[in-house]
Structure formats: C-alpha cells, structure tokens
Amino acid sequence: xxDVRELLGRAVEGAxxxxxxxxxxxxxxxxxxxxxxxxxxxxxxxVVAAGAFTLPRAGGDEDPAHTSVASAGPTxxxxxxxxxxxxxxxxxxxxxxxxxxxxxxxxxxKKATPEQAQTTYLGPLDGQYAFRKDGGVGYLVxxxxxxxxxxxxxxxxxxxxxxxxxxxxxxxxxxxxEREALPDGRTLTTWHDSMDYSGDDNxxxxxxxxxxxxxxxxxxxxxxxxxxxxxxxxxxxxxxxPPLSRQQLKKLLTGPEVLPKG
Numbered sequence: 001x002x003d004v005r006e007l008l009g010r011a012v013e014g015a016x017x018x019x020x021x022x023x024x025x026x027x028x029x030x031x032x033x034x035x036x037x038x039x040x041x042x043x044x045x046x047v048v049a050a051g052a053f054t055l056p057r058a059g060g061d062e063d064p065a066h067t068s069v070a071s072a073g074p075t076x077x078x079x080x081x082x083x084x085x086x087x088x089x090x091x092x093x094x095x096x097x098x099x100x101x102x103x104x105x106x107x108x109x110k111k112a113t114p115e116q117a118q119t120t121y122l123g124p125l126d127g128q129y130a131f132r133k134d135g136g137v138g139y140l141v142x143x144x145x146x147x148x149x150x151x152x153x154x155x156x157x158x159x160x161x162x163x164x165x166x167x168x169x170x171x172x173x174x175x176x177x178e179r180e181a182l183p184d185g186r187t188l189t190t191w192h193d194s195m196d197y198s199g200d201d202n203x204x205x206x207x208x209x210x211x212x213x214x215x216x217x218x219x220x221x222x223x224x225x226x227x228x229x230x231x232x233x234x235x236x237x238x239x240x241x242p243p244l245s246r247q248q249l250k251k252l253l254t255g256p257e258v259l260p261k262g
Contacts, residue, residue: 085127089140092257097243098133108233109203122146122220125258129245130235137236138206138227138243142258147218157218157236161185164212174210178246185216188253190246195226203231206238209246213253221253 084131084146086102093100105128106112121127123144131138147157165177181187189212195205206227213221225242228234252258 004044042166085125086129089125089129092252093248098131101130102127103130104128108235113150122260123258124260131193133239135237136239136240140225144221147221150218150220158214158220160185160214162214164189180255187214188250190249197203203229205229209242209249211249211253221258223253225249
C-alpha cells in the first residue's frame, strides 16, 4: 500500500551528517509505531510506505528555519519562478487561513544547517509551511514525487486505481477517508490521522489531514495539513483544526499552480 503517513510523521535523525534527505523526517516515529502495533497484535504489520518530504534550501547566513512571505525565499527548483513560494501559496488561499511562512522542520526540530537541509524540489510549491492563526501554529507539507522516486520507495509506481480507504491486513485504519476519481484519470484520497503516538525525540504531533494525489504517469503528490507539534523546536500551541480544510486541500492539489511547467 502507498501511504503518506511518513510525511510529517517521521522523526528527524542523523543530525551531523553531510546532508539530510527528505527521508530523514519522521522515519523513526513510523518505525516506533509499527513496532508497538506489531507487539500488541503479535503480527508483523505491513509497512505503509510513504513519500518523504523534501526540505527547503536556505542560503547565505539566513536562518534555515524560516523564510517569511515577505522575503526572497529559499533557492527555488529549476521549475519554480524566483518569486517567494510562501507568497505564491498565500495568493491561492483565503486570507482567513492565517499568516504563512516557509520553514524547515529539520532546522526547527534538530537545528539542521542549511547545508544539511538542502534539496531540490520538483513542484513549484513543494515545501514546508507554517500557518499562524489565533495564537497557534500549524503546518502544511507538500511534495511531488516522480515515478522513479515512488518506485524506489515502494517498488511500484503510484496507482490511481488503488483504494487507500480499504484496510489491508493489519494496516492502521484511515479515519474519515474519502477517495475521489478525477475526470483526468488521477485519484485524490484524503483522511484524518490522530497522530496518537510519541517518539523518542521530544516531539509530539497534533491531529492532521492527510492527502495523496496519484497520477496516471505513476507520480504522486503527498500532503499533510497538520495542527502542529509540541516539544523540541515548537513555534507555538497547536491549531484547533488543520490549517487547510479538505476542500481547500483538494483545490490546491488539483490546481495547475502545483505542477511543474511543461
């Protein structure tokens, strides 16, 4: 099964290595969760592989954890314009979602340097964003994985015909799961995750809305709309609701703005 549980649910590890890949974020928590469920059920739980989140590149002496809407933004991917990603994302959303800034979760949680967190994005809006509203801070993490990346991770390309809402074996049940086959052959699946587990890195994530858009070419978009986290590196209290609703997330994922040019 393709799952995006590891997007914001991976524990950061490997601080001090020459570079961090997207796969460093929260892989540890995913393993902890699987071990606990396996012990409780006396069975080996199927690995629900997910897309790893890439991390934004920060340059110069700039704080690697923050790129505000007003700033020039981190180094863009070849497919992205030089405009700031957070500003372009904010322009697609209603103003009541709050103040948006691009951040690096590795920098926040593990104090990673810009060199350790650098990466290349495929999508023009791929990244990690903090949403500040009513005194709380939530996060949106968006990444596009091409067919090759999906196959390396899961052994097969993303399949629009796969029904993620159907539980297989000992897999965790996806709460409030909705699957929609789009007219262009893509399939969008969204569900809620309570994130009711804790790792050993002093970070605990709040509830979130999760999404996967499987495309006919074998690529996929992965997204988490998180109420935030508590513990090491926290920027503020949890939001009462995920920063983007299901409909807002759907509109964002299916819009042309998230696709690379060409």
